[in-house]
Amino acid sequence: MRLTIVTDAWHPQVNGVVRSIENTNAELAKMGVTVSMITPASFKSVPMPTYPEIRLSLTGPGRVAGVIKRSKPDLIHIATEGPLGLLARRWCVKNQVAFSTSYHTRFPEYVAARLPIPLSWLYAYVRWFHRAGGACMVATESLKRELNAKKIGNLRLWSRGIDTQLFHPQPQDEKPFGLPRPIFMTVGRIAVEKNLPAFLDLDLPGSKVVIGDGPDRAELSARYPDVLFTGVKHGADLASAYAQADVFVFPSKTDTFGNTILEALASGVPVAAYPVTGPIDIVTNPGAGSLNDDLRTACLSALSCSREDARELAETFSWPMATKQFLDNVIEAKAQGKRRSLMRRRSQKNAMI
Template sequence: MPKIVIVTDAWHPQVNGVVRSIETTNRELAAMGIDVAMITPQPFPSIPMPTYPEIRLSLARYGRVARMIEREKPDYLHIATEGPLGLMARRWCLKHGMPFSTSYHTRFPEYVRSRIPVPLSWLYAYVRWFHNRGGACMVATESLKRELAGRGLNNLCLWSRGIDTALFHPRPRAENPFGLARPIFMTVGRVAIEKNLPAFLDLDLPGSKVVVGDGPARAELEARYPGVLFTGVKFGEDLAQAYAEADVFVFPSITDTFGNTILEALASGVPVAAYPVTGPVDIVPPGGKAGVLDEDLRKACIASLDASRDEARAVAETYSWQAATRQFLDNVMEAKAQARRRRLSLRQPTRPADA
């Protein structure tokens, strides 16, 4: 049975799209007969990330990470994040000639710059340095692939996402869900600066606004928007039920690389209102049947009230975790095959120039 070691700095108890994507992919890989070993922050001491204490940075020594990798004897190695553990795993792979793949889950440069005044060009230089030595850098959408290629990243390949359509599905809706008047405009996710939530919360909309999730900006936003319901984090059936009560799902982020919550909303039969940026433009078809994308977010929200809940569900049904995991596995295998081809080409004798 082939073994994949996945190294990630994002793991439980974090609640985000990176963790959910890796966790679901692991279950699908196991169903395919692939052995997966994880190296995560859990066994290491850690410190809270400055300005974002919910995310903790591992205080890992290279020797310990190296021993963990060597003990697993992986056939393939995937580095999911650019943090401390990812750096250690990258160092080990380069030292031992082990091919590896990476993934670009979040706009690391933009997220860092939103908290620390570092030039974006420096941060993208780090991203190129980190990812370009791998055999495959996985991205979730075609638009992100084009964007990163323009910034000098290479070996880019697609790794889409899936959705659990059995959990997230249309349900009967209450007349006044959460004790609020309809229409319900809802967003779900981390309550953090990079999610651009004020762009939604400042809108003059009919009915009510609901924010499902938690994060470092929640206390400030709750005080600033007393008319908005902040429910905190929801999981499983509670989360699925909450989605299904919404009339419109609002996705105000302009920095996400995909938007797993968009798929969850669509699967629940909820039309999506968003900006026409990477993520939404790759998921929500043009034409307004499953949702509306517009530079004017209020216009998108109002127009989405007339979108089709059946069409929203139909879009979600085209996304499968089994297909996404097959993409992931193909990319991991191709990274190793590409490295093998590169080594063979370097061994070929140089042909002398024609006399």
């Protein structure tokens, strides 16, 4: 079986979309699926204004069509709503080729935070984009309900997993990073949509640590000189850093899941977050974290949560199970496409009678 995945989010970006696709691809390979990637790395690209880490591909429909044809896919998945996703969608619709999509990020909110475009217009675009596919994958039940209310439709669940061998509880230093405990940590892109000031402004005991990079890092590190900004960490270095935290703080209100929540839980670190999509779907055991509209209250409450409960909760998430969900959805999207084609042919035939 050959699967082509089209995504505007790819290396050198470090985010949940990229990590989710990478981990899914690794599991798909074990299942005997051959995956071809169409990413900005295949074309000339330019930095996105206000967010240079994101590359916008400079290409046309003919080149994207050629790459798709050469990959000879049995199945097509379009992961993002950006330029490449748009061109791939155009080719699929024109040639009546079934495809699936995924809603990784709150695209309308992210664009509206940077450009003066009404949310209603952006959600109209999202509906138009995703409803053409046979299945639009979302990470959580709460997001599925939300998007159903916005009439996006064709929604199917695709959860996420965690590498519990890489991310695991480790011995804790008395003064990690040379800082006094408790350590309140967050990990991720340092950008406006992550709502970091909601965490950095809190009056908390001990120390605050931010791991990651992004367009707002210079401004926030200057604004909060008492906070340690470490930059990006990867692999075992990142896992070791997680394990030193006493509480993982997730201040975002716009993420659709929160892979970093799973990484923290797997490291035995209780989570503090707002009760919004993502955290409410993951932190289902009150012993593993605290959700509260008052983030400071959540942080202080999480100090009393169980590191064992956090780890146990993380172990319920698996990449093999999540990847089976993904593949089932892509296959169902193709079947849905065949049903649509059959209905169109019947409708055309009836119109001729």
